[in-house]
Amino acid sequence: AQSVTQLGSHVSVSEGALVLLRCNYSSSVPPYLFWYVQYPNQGLQLLLKYTTGATLVKGINGFEAEFKKSETSFHLTKPSAHMSDAAEYFCAVSPGSSNTGKLIFGQGTTLQVKP
């Protein structure tokens, strides 16, 4: 069965510092992977996705993620944190073509950005 593990429920960085949010997945089929962000009292906003092709994926707001099959990882990074990046981040995997409309989410990582 597919699953997603996000290492670290809380990550704190200083403004301007590198952001690294970790995500590992398990999947018996080639995975489709996603990162979403959730601001307080809002729904989830798609940051980026990996389906096939280039393993380094660029998303919105300066975020990017690298798919590493050998490490079953899909870590999210941003070179320089901004105060507006403070939010909860979710990594998700799509289980496969027969499991339509379903995403399996990690438990989420809350990013705190200190001035």
Next chain:
Amino acid sequence: KAGVTQTPRYLIKTRGQQVTLSCSPISGHRSVSWYQQTPGQGLQFLFEYFSETQRNKGNFPGRFSGRQFSNSRSEMNVSTLELGDSALYLCASSFTGTSSYEQYFGPGTRLTVT
């Protein structure tokens, strides 16, 4: 293009009552998925509808049901509410619902059961 809309945004119900939540997908999207978000269990998949048919279902009791209309709008219903049903209910729309297509989420309905 307008995003996914959900109504109502907030709802307070009493244990034992039933509730209906509504979701309007992005224009042209035919797949609607529903999720429950709680602090303890995180984001969990409830079910997915496509062309008025439930195609996929998560591991929730039969008190949770849904439907989809011909214009792709969807409703979910929870009968005999329990305190544990208090959660943020999110719907998401997708072009087809298949794996490679991303899902776009609405703002959610915050349900409080007292």
